Each structure stands twice: as C-alpha cells, then as structure tokens.
Amino acid sequence: GDSVTQMEGPVTLSEEAFLTINCTYTATGYPSLFWYVQYPGEGLQLLLKATKADDKGSNKGFEATYRKETTSFHLEKGSVQVSDSAVYFCALDMDSNYQLIWGAGTKLIIKP
Amino acid sequence: DSGVTQTPKHLITATGQRVTLRCSPRSGDLSVYWYQQSLDQGLQFLIQYYNGEERAKGNILERFSAQQFPDLHSELNLSSLELGDSALYFCASSVGQGIKNIQYFGAGTRLSVL
Numbered sequence: 267g268d269s270v271t272q273m274e275g276p277v278t279l280s281e282e283a284f285l286t287i288n289c290t291y292t293a294t295g296y297p298s299l300f301w302y303v304q305y306p307g308e309g310l311q312l313l314l315k316a317t318k319a320d321d322k323g324s325n326k327g328f329e330a331t332y333r334k335e336t337t338s339f340h341l342e343k344g345s346v347q348v349s350d351s352a353v354y355f356c357a358l359d360m361d362s363n364y365q366l367i368w369g370a371g372t373k374l375i376i377k378p
Numbered sequence: 379d380s381g382v383t384q385t386p387k388h389l390i391t392a393t394g395q396r397v398t399l400r401c402s403p404r405s406g407d408l409s410v411y412w413y414q415q416s417l418d419q420g421l422q423f424l425i426q427y428y429n430g431e432e433r434a435k436g437n438i439l440e441r442f443s444a445q446q447f448p449d450l451h452s453e454l455n456l457s458s459l460e461l462g463d464s465a466l467y468f469c470a471s472s473v474g475q476g477i478k479n480i481q482y483f484g485a486g487t488r489l490s491v492l
Contacts, residue, residue, distance in 0.1 A: 309380060309468055309483030310421075355421065365411075365434050366481070370420040 268293045272356050272369035279346055280377050287341040287372050289330075289356035297358040299323075299332055299339040300366065304353040313341075313354070351376045381405065384469050384484035392492055396457040399487045403450055403471030409433070410452040411472075411481060412444055416465040427452055428475035456489070464491045 273288040291297065298317045302310040314323030319334035328343045339356060356369040381404035391397055403410050412424040414437075423436035427446035438444075441459075446452040456463060466486045472479035 307485070309382070309470075309485045311380065311483060312480050315480075365423045365426065365436055368421045368423070 268297070268358060268360060268367045270356050270358055270367055270369035272354075272372050275353075275371070275373035276375050277372060278375045278377065281348055282345045283376075285341070285343040285346045285350070285374070287354055287356075287374070289339045289341065289369060291337050291339065291356075291358050291367075293337075293358055293360060293367075295360055296334075297360050299330070300357045300359070301328070301330055301339070301341050302355040302357060304355065304371070306352070310355060346374075346376050348376045348378050350374060380482040380484060382469060382471050382482050382484035384467075384487050386487060387485065388488045388490070390490045390492065391459060393459055393461060395459050395491075396455065397459065397489065399454040399456070399467050399469075399489075401452045401454070401469030401471075401484060403452070403469075404482055407471035407473050407482070408450065409472045409475050409479065410446055410450070411470040412438075412452070412454050413468040413470065414465050415468060415486070416462075421468075424454070426475075433475055459491045461491050464489055 269292045300315045301313040303313045304310045314325040316323040316332035322331045330341045353371045355371045357366040383402040385400045408429045411426045414422045424438040426434040444454045468486045470481040470483045
C-alpha cells in the first residue's frame with residue numbers, strides 16, 4: 267500500500283546550519299506531497315506542498331522538490347533558526363482516498 | 379490561530395470511563411477529520427465527516443465513535459477507555475471533502491487515562 271518514510275529524529279543542528287529532512291514515498295500512481303510542521307504545544311499546520319513531478323514547494327525559507335524518479339520529497343532550508351525547532355511531517359495523498367498518508371514525523375532541535 | 383477550536387485542552391480520566399472530545403471547525407469548512415497522535419504510533423487518521431455524513435474511516439477502534447452535527451461541529455466519543463488510549467487527539471477541518479483541500483488543525487486535546 268501507499269506509505270511515507272521519513273528520516274528518524276531527533277535531528278539536532280546549530281543555528282544557521284543547512285537542513286535536510288529526508289522523505290521518500292511508495293505510491294501506485296501520482297500523489298500530491300505535503301510537509302506539515304508542528305510547533306511545541308500546537309497542532310499541525312501546512313508548511314508546503316507539491317502536486318506533480320518536478321514541482322517545488324516553498325514557504326518560510328523551506329523548500330522541497332517532488333522527485334518522481336527517486337520517489338522523494340526532501341525538506342531543505344539553507345539557514346535554520348531556533349524558531350524552526352518543531353516536528354516535521356511528510357504526507358501524501360492519492361485522489362482515491364479521503365485521507366492523508368503520514369510519515370512518522372522528524373523532530374528538529376536547533377541550538378543557538 | 380488556525381480557526382479550529384478543540385475542547386477540552388486536557389482530559390484526565392480512569393480506565394473504563396467514557397469521554398467526549400469536541401471540535402468546532404473553521405467558519406465555512408464542511409469537512410472535519412479526527413486524528414490520534416501517540417508517542418509510539420505517530421499520527422493516525424481516525425475518521426472524516428463531510429457536511430454531517432461519514433466520508434472515510436481510518437484506524438478507528440469500535441470503542442470510538444464520532445459524529446458531525448447540523449451546525450458542523452463534531453464530537454469524538456471514546457468509551458471503555460484503556461491506558462493505551464492516552465494520546466493527543468487532533469481535529470482538522472477543510473472546505474471540501476476531497477483530500478486536496480488543505481487541512482487546518484486545532485491545538486488538540488491531550489487525553490490521559492490513568
């Protein structure tokens with residue numbers, strides 16, 4: 267079945283470091299892909315999305331490119347800040363479902 | 379603020395009890411989704427309603443039930459509670475019923491079963 271695999275956390279970085287959080291997926295078809303972020307004590311919120319191959323989603327300095335050939339949607343940011351500390355979830359959807367398929371989440375800790 | 383309101387924020391109860399979690403969606407949103415987030419199982423989709431009707435079911439136990447009322451608020455009922463039901467329960471809402479609609483999440487209800 268459809269699935270999403272994220273790199274295990276926690277990921278600990280220093281402020282201004284480069285961030286990559288890996289996300290790969292398995293799907294029969296052409297899903298849309300999402301990154302959601304959950305800040306401490308809050309619910310999830312959509313960070314960015316891409317709906318077709320080679321699309322790049324971007325928001326708040328974060329980027330992710332939909333790579334069909336490697337079935338990946340890695341999240342990147344050039345220079346992280348302490349305020350980026352959160353849990354990041356990769357997710358996919360297929361048109362045939364009414365539900366998102368979620369990755370396990372990756373906790374990101376940024377140290378000043 | 380996402381516009382989705384969940385009450386209560388925290389709930390502490392005992393095994394065997396029954397609780398009700400409430401969700402008010404964003405104004406204008408017709409779909410409501412319920413999720414369970416636990417430490418060992420990540421985020422699990424439970425159930426979705428659209429304009430009062432059940433649309434999709436995920437990993438929802440038979441002890442759990444939900445409904446969406448005419449004013450579009452939703453309630454998740456958890457009965458015969460077990461220790462393993464301790465988790466964060468999130469509600470999300472979206473405009474339409476299709477999954478391409480962006481989901482907006484509430485802050486969650488933290489349930490502790492003792």
